[in-house]
Amino acid sequence: MGQLDVTHLTKSWADSTAVDGINFSVNSGEFVALLGPSGCGKSTTLRMIAGLETPSDGRVFLNGSDITQTSPGQRGLTMVFQSYALFPHLSVKDNILFGLQVRKVSPEERKRRLSFAVELVDLGPHLDKKPSQLSGGQCQRVALARSIVSEAPLCLMDEPLSNLDAKLRGQMRTELRALQQKLGMTVLYVTHDQTEAMSMADRIILMNAGRIEQTGRPEELYNAPASTFVAGFVGSPPMNLIGQDEHILGIRPEHVSLAPAELSNSLQSAIVVSCDYLGADTLVNASFNDAKLQIRLSGHQPISAGTVLGISWQQQHEHYFCKTRQQRIERQNNSAVNNNHKAKESEYAA
Amino acid sequence: MSPNRHLHAWLLLLPAMAMLAAFTHIPAISTLLHSFFESPIAGKTGSFVGLDNFEFALEDDIFWQVLWNNFWYAVVTVPTSIVLALVMAIWVNSQMSGRAIVRLAYFTPTVLPMIAVANIWLFFYTPEIGLINNLLEKLGFEGQNWLGDPDLALPSLMVMTIWKEAGFFMIFYLAALQSLDQSLYEAAAVENSSRWQTFRRITWPLLMPTTLFILINALINAFKLVDHLFILTKGGPNNASNLLLYYIYENAFSFFDTAYAATLTTILLIILALLAWVQFGVLDKKVHYR
Numbered sequence: 258m259g260q261l262d263v264t265h266l267t268k269s270w271a272d273s274t275a276v277d278g279i280n281f282s283v284n285s286g287e288f289v290a291l292l293g294p295s296g297c298g299k300s301t302t303l304r305m306i307a308g309l310e311t312p313s314d315g316r317v318f319l320n321g322s323d324i325t326q327t328s329p330g331q332r333g334l335t336m337v338f339q340s341y342a343l344f345p346h347l348s349v350k351d352n353i354l355f356g357l358q359v360r361k362v363s364p365e366e367r368k369r370r371l372s373f374a375v376e377l378v379d380l381g382p383h384l385d386k387k388p389s390q391l392s393g394g395q396c397q398r399v400a401l402a403r404s405i406v407s408e409a410p411l412c413l414m415d416e417p418l419s420n421l422d423a424k425l426r427g428q429m430r431t432e433l434r435a436l437q438q439k440l441g442m443t444v445l446y447v448t449h450d451q452t453e454a455m456s457m458a459d460r461i462i463l464m465n466a467g468r469i470e471q472t473g474r475p476e477e478l479y480n481a482p483a484s485t486f487v488a489g490f491v492g493s494p495p496m497n498l499i500g501q502d503e504h505i506l507g508i509r510p511e512h513v514s515l516a517p518a519e520l521s522n523s524l525q526s527a528i529v530v531s532c533d534y535l536g537a538d539t540l541v542n543a544s545f546n547d548a549k550l551q552i553r554l555s556g557h558q559p560i561s562a563g564t565v566l567g568i569s570w571q572q573q574h575e576h577y578f579c580k581t582r583q584q585r586i587e588r589q590n591n592s593a594v595n596n597n598h599k600a601k602e603s604e605y606a607a
Numbered sequence: 608m609s610p611n612r613h614l615h616a617w618l619l620l621l622p623a624m625a626m627l628a629a630f631t632h633i634p635a636i637s638t639l640l641h642s643f644f645e646s647p648i649a650g651k652t653g654s655f656v657g658l659d660n661f662e663f664a665l666e667d668d669i670f671w672q673v674l675w676n677n678f679w680y681a682v683v684t685v686p687t688s689i690v691l692a693l694v695m696a697i698w699v700n701s702q703m704s705g706r707a708i709v710r711l712a713y714f715t716p717t718v719l720p721m722i723a724v725a726n727i728w729l730f731f732y733t734p735e736i737g738l739i740n741n742l743l744e745k746l747g748f749e750g751q752n753w754l755g756d757p758d759l760a761l762p763s764l765m766v767m768t769i770w771k772e773a774g775f776f777m778i779f780y781l782a783a784l785q786s787l788d789q790s791l792y793e794a795a796a797v798e799n800s801s802r803w804q805t806f807r808r809i810t811w812p813l814l815m816p817t818t819l820f821i822l823i824n825a826l827i828n829a830f831k832l833v834d835h836l837f838i839l840t841k842g843g844p845n846n847a848s849n850l851l852l853y854y855i856y857e858n859a860f861s862f863f864d865t866a867y868a869a870t871l872t873t874i875l876l877i878i879l880a881l882l883a884w885v886q887f888g889v890l891d892k893k894v895h896y897r
Contacts, residue, residue: 309793330799342794346812355808356798407798 260285260443261306261411266315268301275301277467278315283411283445288437290458291447294490298467303413303447307336319411335409339416341400343388350384353402367406374402377436394425401433405440414446418453430456451491455479463487481576482507485583488576494540496576499548504586507576510540510553516567527552529564541566635876641869653866660870670871672846673854676761680850681829684768689821691773693814696780697806710781717775725838728767729754732839754840757847764835764848772828776821783817784810823886830879851875 259282268276276298283289291299304310306317308329316325324332335356343352351358353374357367375381378398388396397417404412418426418433434457437444448454454461455475463470463478463486470490471483482488488496488507497513499506527543527550534540534557541552541560545568552568560566577586642660645653664670699710716724731738732753740750753763787810795805833853836842842849842857849857852875859868 307793307797309796328799329793329796334797336794336797338790338794340788340790342788342790344791344794344809346815347808355795355800359795359798359800359804359808403794 259283260287260320261445262316262318263302263306264316264318266302266305266317267313268298268305268310269313274467276305276312279464279467279469281462281469281472283443285410285443286441288434288442288444288446288457288459290454290461291445291464292451292454292458292461292490293449293464293470295449297464299447299449299464300415302464303415303445306445307334307413308332333409334411334413335404335407336413337400337404337415337417339419341388341396341417341420343396343399345388348385348387349380349391349399352388352399353406356403356407370406370408374405377405377439378402393421394429397421397429401436405436410443412442412444414444416448417446419448419450426453433457452493455491463490465490481585483585485578488578494551494553497545497548497550498578499545499550500580503580505578505580505583507578508570508574510551512570512574513550513552513568514570515552515554516569525568526565527568529560529562529566531562532558532560534559543568638869638872638876641866642873644866646864646866656866660866661874663867664870664874669846669849669854673849673851676847676849677830677851680761680765680768681826683762683765684772685822685825685829687765688769688772688776688825689818691769692776692821693780693818695773695777696784697810699777700781700784713774713777715774716771717778719771721771721832721834722838724767724771725835728763728770728835729839732763754848755844757844760840760844760848764839767835767839768829768832772825776825779817779821780814783814787813819886819890822890823883826882826886827879830875 261283263282264280265278266276266280267274267278279298279302281289291302293299301310305312308324308327312325316323318324319333344355347355350371353371354367357370362370375384378401380395380398380402383391383395388399391399397420400417418429421429430453436442437457446454446458455478458475460473461475461478462472465486471478471487473481478487478491482491482496485498485505485507488498492509494510496507496509499508525545527545530542530544532539532541538553538555539558539560541554541558543550543552543566550568552566575588577588578584579586643655643657645656647653695713699706699713703709719727734740734750734752734755737750737753739753743750751759753759791809791813792805795809800808830851833850833856836848836850836853840848842853846854851871855868855871855875858864858871
């Protein structure tokens with residue numbers, strides 16, 4: 258049993274179901290990301306755990322006790338909101354201490370926790386300012402400090418970095434992860450940004466249409482996506498999914514390589530449609546057996562449209578998915594999949 | 608700026624300036640001037656009397672009574688209608704069935720003209736056949752002469768004013784409440800803030816700009832609203848329910864003492880200017896605006 262256990266959690270309205278009977282746990286000190294596209298039910302799940310939405314079915318346990326019917330303030334958790342939810346009329350200090358004041362924590366204890374949190378998030382010079390005088394990143398720190406001082410066993414975060422610009426987001430990602438590890442916080446973090454989930458989380462719960470698609474460490478989701486949805490969601494750009502006779506073949510753009518020109522006749526070929534130069538690498542959009550194929554090449558490689566490229570990849574980087582159920586098919590040492598493509602590849606390897 | 612652009616700017620300002628000058632500034636100045644002269648008799652301009660009219664006002668018992676009445680009228684009706692408006696707004700802002708109907712019911716008194724409201728309440732207050740006395744008698748209490756008793760006339764007017772004003776102010780509070788960020792309330796809920804703590808520490812401070820706005824309007828209205836006096840009491844009995852503006856009207860159009868009316872108007876303008884200064888100059892600095 259984890260610190261947080263969610264069993265058969267469901268939220269449905271008259272004509273739609275946002276969350277469809279999901280189960281998961283979060284262990285103490287773990288950073289778990291609840292990842293998924295907009296409308297997949299991840300925020301609703303978080304809000305049900307926080308007590309801001311009433312579940313239609315299912316239970317939420319925190320440290321073994323059932324908190325499904327408990328009011329949000331009695332649950333022993335804290336939450337960081339996407340909009341920060343800072344009180345605009347209160348100073349930074351009063352914003353951070355709001356919860357401690359309403360919970361009647363003694364002034365000495367308040368002072369101790371305030372100075373501890375303020376030092377952690379580096380808000381020292383801004384304590385008497387109003388939120389409107391702060392930058393987005395500073396507002397984010399105030400919201401974090403408010404969570405830290407509560408010293409609650411579980412911290413819920415609802416897309417806390419989505420209102421920041423890209424550079425600040427990257428910086429806050431690192432800081433947030435460092436802070437979580439330093440304090441040993443248990444964090445359940447909702448995000449639609451797979452980069453955030455991949456870079457910060459110990460474990461990712463990937464949701465789609467109210468259900469959990471896959472749960473696992475970031476590298477598990479990347480290396481062994483359980484379904485075409487996971488394959489198409491994790492990785493940037495996501496995995497190429499190529500429909501074949503019996504299966505769907507998945508191959509990541511970074512695993513496709515260009516074959517030397519003299520061998521190109523004997524290999525698979527793709528026709529270049531366009532190139533996106535991204536700085537460290539170039540993303541080639543190509544057409545492969547009438548399917549779209551993205552290829553990631555390192556450095557600046559302008560290839561004009563219409564060029565025929567010989568391409569290859571290693572067999573270990575191939576993923577196969579069932580055409581009907583869209584689920585992953587595990588290969589058993591080359592025997593599961595047998596098609597002419599493989600034959601060609603081994604020819605090239607030889 | 609080129610002369611042409613100056614001309615353009617002045618031309619654009621002209622309509623508004625002309626209206627303001629004709630109906631606000633010139634009358635105000637001429638009122639001030641009139642207060643230094645005697646009332647004109649038979650078309651001849653009265654002679655300059657300096658501050659005599661103001662001295663007369665200071666010695667006029669009715670003026671002091673009317674001013675005192677107006678003070679109580681404002682002190683009772685303004686805070687009461689503001690508190691009622693806030694309570695009603697919070698109530699109809701909650702998730703309950705039929706709240707649209709309740710909102711409409713609260714707002715109805717505001718839509719009615721004051722003259723109509725006064726006529727309705729005349730029916731409530733009338734001694735023999737009035738609704739209130741009828742109800743009281745059914746419950747075994749003695750009816751009162753609500754508008755005829757010097758001790759009851761002004762309070763009766765206050766009750767009616769509150770009834771009319773509270774719904775109007777509720778609309779402002781309702782609009783302000785709906786513009787507040789719901790996530791603030793969620794954050795407060797997660798912090799275990801009770802309903803009262805949330806109201807006192809979040810809702811009330813964030814509604815302060817609205818409260819200030821309503822306060823200004825309510826105070827000005829308290830000095831401005833006299834329509835109901837024409838229907839209900841005509842300031843009586845024995846000036847017990849008379850208010851400053853109605854007294855000015857009496858002086859100007861019943862007693863034809865226009866100089867004294869001008870003097871009282873000047874005093875009223877000074878009072879309103881002082882109120883506006885206190886509200887915008889002093890209170891404004893203590894209010895949090897987002």
